[in-house]
Amino acid sequence: MGNDVAESDPLVLTEKDLLDMSDADYMNPAQLNFFRQRLTVMKRELMENAEVTGAHLRATEVAADPVDRATLEEEHALELRVRDRERKLLKKIDSTLRQLDDGTYGYCEETGEPIGLKRLLARPTATLSLEAQERRENLQRVQRE
Template sequence: MLTEEALLKQPPEKYMDDEQLEFFKSLLLKQKMELVNSLKETNTNLQTQEREADENDRASLEEERWLELRIREREGKLISKIDEALHRIEDGSYGYCDETGEEIGVQRLLIRPTATLSIEAKQRRENIEKAYSDG
């Protein structure tokens, strides 16, 4: 199995070969497992807080619960993105920009393994969104 350091040293012609795909698949599965465990822990925390709360703690409990639910929602969305990335690994499209078909790049994928756009495509999209929101 490749290390991150070895991955970064590989020549461009190795981009998204079987070894690199296996590296990213393992990385994504590890992240997914951590998120699933975090979601389970959040559920347990919410249930424990409910039972232990008294009347004075209700307001702070509700705020904590709201924050935990927001985190849970965000983690759930990330799990969906990870599942989509795993599907792209299986269908051979992982690592390539959805808009241009160009390589996303190993460095970007190490930072955001669920990325579907190259940096350039992402910047173009953000510029368009900004132009429309500015009005």
């Protein structure tokens, strides 16, 4: 089949190839390589964004007008909030890469059941199955009320 090439060369594995695989193929080497590549690209993009932000913040503009200065400060604050979220995502990506290394990637940390390819395609750093995530969110919602 067409997947034989994909399994020997993970670079040609597409999302469709991934989803067309049987349940018995779950987290086989080709799938693990596919997600490792996706996470590595995500990490590289986040690191590049951080460098751009750092350069942008170092090149501080001085505005004499108080309104312009306030606008610049607000832009910098927003940029820093975005980078903080990205920093947290970087930690999750690093943790997920470790899961790929130790063989636990793709399995729910609460139930041990497969998380599922569709969920992992949507959120490669997911550590809970959809059902476990919903239970956790419902519990948090109840605790806040």
